[in-house]
Amino acid sequence: MKDQEKTPHSIYRKDYQAPYYWIDAVDLTFELGEDATRVRARLQMRRNLENNRSGGHNLVLHGEQLKTLSLKVNDNALAADIWQADEENLTVLTQLPEQFVLESEVEIYPQNNTSLDGLYQSSGNFCTQCEAEGFRRITWFLDRPDVMARYSSTIIADQKKYPVLLSNGNRCEQRDLGDGRHLVRWEDPFLKPSYLFALVAGNLACLDGEFITRSGRKVRLEIWVEPQNIEQCEHALRSLQQSMKWDEERFGLEYDLDIYMIVAVSDFNMGAMENKGLNVFNTKYVLSSPETATDKDYEDIQGVIGHEYFHNWTGNRVTCRDWFQLTLKEGLTVFRDEQFSADMGSAAVKRIEDVKILRTAQFDEDRGPMAHPIRPDSYIEMNNFYTVTVYNKGAEIIRLYHTLLGEAGFRKGMDLYFQRFDGQAVTCDDFRMAMADANDEDFTQLERWYDQAGTPLLHIDMEYDAEAKSCTLHLQQSQSTPDLVKNWQPWVIPVRIGLLGEQGEDLLCRLDDTPDAKTEHVLKVTQEKQSFRFHEVNARPVLSPLRRFSAPVKLDMQRDREEMAFLMAHDSDHFNRWDAGQTLAQDVLLDLTADIQARRELSLDSLFVSGFEKILHDTHLDGAIKALMLTLPNEHLLSLQMQEIDMDALHTAREFALSTLAQHFKQQWLDLYHSLRSTTPYSNDKNAINRRRLQACALEFLGYLPHTDHQHIGIQLAEEQFQAADNMSDAEAALKLLVNHPGPARDKALSDFYKRWKHEPLVLDKWFTLQASANHPGVVDEVLALAQHPDFSMKNPNRFRSLINIFSAKNPTYFHAKDGRGYQFLAEQVLAMDALNPQTAARVVSAFNQWKHYDVARRALMQAQLKRIIASPGLSKDVYEIVSRSLG
Known part of the structure; x- marks a missing residue:
């Protein structure tokens, strides 16, 4: 890394621009082999007329570790002198028509792929992992999330070694080729980016089930595992059915394909991957039996299966424009899986466990060298930004919308988000505006949560006026790591509070000019310093602040041990x-x-x-x-x-x-x-x-x-x-x-x-x-x-x-x-x-x-x-x- 030319360089969010070409349809053919795998790709492409009307920009495709066998445009082979390839890109050095078909054939070596990124082998089976940038290890492509296309995939393999051949969408053809090989073809009717492509081939067993959607459609459910593990899939299947039902009831979201598949593999970098209609899972989040899995394992399986299923809408149907927007899908979907797990089990236990992760891992990240906003400004390697900040803090920011708008308002915002952006690759700002427009709110200030790194420090002082029977809270916010953000500006911080009486009872009180007395209030803190007054408070109360951890902040408040012990014994939250x-x-x-x-x-x-x-x-x-x-x-x-x-x-x-x-x-x-x-x-x-x-x-x-x-x-x-x-x-x-x-x-x-x-x-x-x-x-x-x-x-x-x-x-x-x-x-x-x-x-x-x-x-x-x-x-x-x- 001492050589300046080899030092990795940063990619910046501010430099985003749309691609010079689009891909409308992708037809892939895989010939899976033990020594090498051949991949033929037929791409229906067109110029992006908004920034490349004249065709003056070359076509540049991404690729890594590919052996190129042939390239064609509109059935004509490209001469060797009009294209060039290096370790990361293929460049076509000629002007292309406004619309054209690009065909390529490459050779790849999944059996040697220890990175588990792209197409690789696990326990003798073929498997893919394409998020974030693994598809470029499969074929030459515009491997970026804003390029959305319709995919069809044909898989050819040895029938005895690989009797099961799976990909995205619906199975539309399967036949014996007569030479010991067989062929299965899949078509996915929905637009998707390349990171959601999936392929699995191997000797697998299936536990099947079904789900009847609220509109009456029958969806076939399949969980594929190595044959010796087939008895450990019942909980995973039930969790999938529970997830589908919950998403219909809570968000009105119905599954859209005829089949939903989960495949469990033993070698996997992540917990699971939400590929359209074909989720690939780490076995850790599928297999369970009372003898082999703990209660926590059972809960994790339910939560992760829910998470990947919920991605079908928050990540697949509406996806990210670029990888800087990763929290758009991950923060939102983590929030959704947290809500699901809370409804399936104990809401209080789930909230405590989520906050423990935030305070240990994410607050730690905020004060370390990898501190970054939930929407980072730059990265060298995108895989490094699958972080607790993007995921878990991102979920807390989604929770802010929910707290500020309430359940009904949040649902209105979600409905508008899907109505506006179904089938598109969008940004965090698009989500924020949908929430604002659906509820006639101004959420401009909420953007600071996306742009400013670090953990807010919230200082609270309480002042009680016995004569006026009022209680005033003085709140001040600052940055807990002052050197982290230049030109820091105050966040929007919803602070849910209650006041407790001397016996630990929740006190009814009225906030400022509001007409109704309540036992719990949400204070919307938007300024660096702000005060709120409560009326009809007959004696000095004990403050219960940040109930249910209503914002991801560090609390700075002078409270003696007697007060902590009192809350520990009496707080109703x-x-x-x-x-x-x-x-x-x-x-x-x-x-x-x-x-x-x-x-x-x-x-x-x-x-x-x-x-x-x-x-x-x-x-x-x-x-x-x-x-x-x-x-x-x-x-x-x-x-x-x-x-x-x-x-x-x-x-x-x-x-x-x-x-x-x-x-x-x-x-x-x-x-x-x-x-x-x-x-x-x-x-x-x-x-x-x-x-x-x-x-x-x-x-x-x-x-x-x-x-x-x-x-x-x-x-x-x-x-x-x-x-x-x-x-x-x-x-x-x-x-x-x-x-x-x-x-x-x-x-x-x-x-x-x-x-x-x-x-x-x-x-x-x-x-x-x-x-x-x-x-x-x-x-x-x-x-x-x-x-x-x-x-x-x-x-x-x-x-x-x-x-x-x-x-x-x-x-x-x-x-x-x-x-x-x-x-x-x-x-x-x-x-x-x-x-x-x-x-x-x-x-x-x-x-x-x-x-x-x-x-x-x-x-x-x-x-x-x-x-x-x-x-x-x-x-x-x-x-x-x-x-x-x-x-x-």
Whole structure:
């Protein structure tokens, strides 16, 4: 990368212009082979008369790793001297007619494609992944999302090896060719960009079903998997049917083809892909049975299947004009899948889990070198911008519209959006204007959420006037990372609030000049400083701010621990009740960290212990909510509150708090655990899930009890639970405790688990993950050894992530061990993976992104590894972009 000519360059949003040519129809023919695959493409093209009327601009097509066999225009072969190809483009050096047909034939080698981008082989089957720019590895094309065409695909392959041949749309022809091969042809009647193309060929088994749309059409549903996995697809099929029904009821959106297919593959860079009518999924988000999948796995499968199905309208029927608009489809669809999951399960639990991701991963991204708005201004490698900012913060911005407009107003905006833009490639501004126009609102200021990076800091002061019986809130917003945005301007921030009385009751009050008193209000903050007055408040209230986390901001408010404990005990908003407890716990843990640094004696705040006890004994909370409320903030989240991170002190403080709570409530934990032990067969209904989650929480605390007389009650109970478990949720909870305690019980459980599940790849991923995230000093040595295990593979992203990503991103204490071995190990893994699969390598190298926030010694160690990586010859654009930005 030292050679200036080879240094990757940035692409800028401001430079967007429409293509000089359009493609109206695409006819593809694939001859799949073991040594090489031939792809013939027939493209019906025309000049874009708006910017290339004279034809003065050459036709330039995208392509990578293609061996060109022939090129024709209108059935005439192109002479070698009028076209040229390099590593990324094919240029036709002659003026073309206003309308023409371009035909090409290329040879590609899917069996050698370890990047899993384009057409590749997985477990002997052919599969595609074309988002964002993988289609250019299949044939020469205008591989950009604003070029939308109708596709037909003919697939020819060996009938015995590849009996199943799938592509987008509806199957319109299939026949035996008489030479051991067969042919299947597919036609997709809907316009789509190249990133939504899909092809799958292999020896697969199908679980089929159907869905009757609200207009009475019968849609065939097919879930295709490797034959040995066919018994693990029922939940995925039910989730698809639930998604289709929910989208009709909630948004009035009906599926549009005669068939909807899902294919599960074991080698996949992403979670899943929404290709039109043929979704390709990572097996992780399809396969499930009580013995192999946890309750969380079941929820994730339901949510991801919903997400990809919802893309049929928010992403496929209406797509992105360019990749800078990625949040247009992803932020919107994440919001939709969050709503779906909330309706299918617990809205409060779902909201808490979503905000936990936002606060740990996205707020972390906002203060690091990869900080960017939800609509980025530039990129080097587009794959690097499939981020929590684009997805999860993007969903929070969609939630702002929903909060400001209400359910009915949001639905009006969605209806207008589809009415205006169905079949088009559009921008975030088009969505914003549809929302505004449908509701006669001015949403100009909302554009700042798309253009300004960083997390808002919201400061709130409360002033109570006893004589006037009024309460005034003074709000001030600013940028939590002031150097990130030049010429910063205030955002639109909806702040949902409630006021609580001295008994914890919600108070009825009237806001400013509004006529009606309510217990909950949404304040629309649009200025840097703004005040709101509430009337008919008879006594000084306790403020419950940002209910249900109504905006993705950091709250700055002077509240003592008594107030936090009060909200923790009484707030009627489950999210805020959880959040108050987390804020109090965070405050306590950071104080303990400071005590450790100052070598002061440690003690756990009695107010926190008392508030914790009230949650523990609250019989009105369901098990899932209670488990979340009893879980302390993790070390990564705590580290985000420190300018210079002291991971050792943070770890010691959290361990002290957990041990203290375990010992203080020992009998309560034991009683709770035994009361939750099930004597009935496995069930996945809501009550059973809540029971298992609370039981797992109790067992985790019992794991922090000290050894007595060579016995450890937590280990003993975990052993018993592991041996008796009839489901993966209970087995994993027990093994999670055991891996933290080196010794015979741990070794036996890990050995038994491995022997039973070594032939189930997804379950074996859990075996690697649990060891990589273990909480004991020998974990670095164990991770190094696991990287040499016969079942560890660099070529499978799931397996790589289960060890390397979990250790570097989810085990901060031991990844950041003082000797720097974790850093050296990660750098070695990144460089090895980069040669195979740059996307996966780029995602794990991000573990170094916060290196500047650590102490001098750790900074030097991490910087050295970053410099080692960037100096490596042949580094991919993916890794180069992240490492160069990290180094600054």
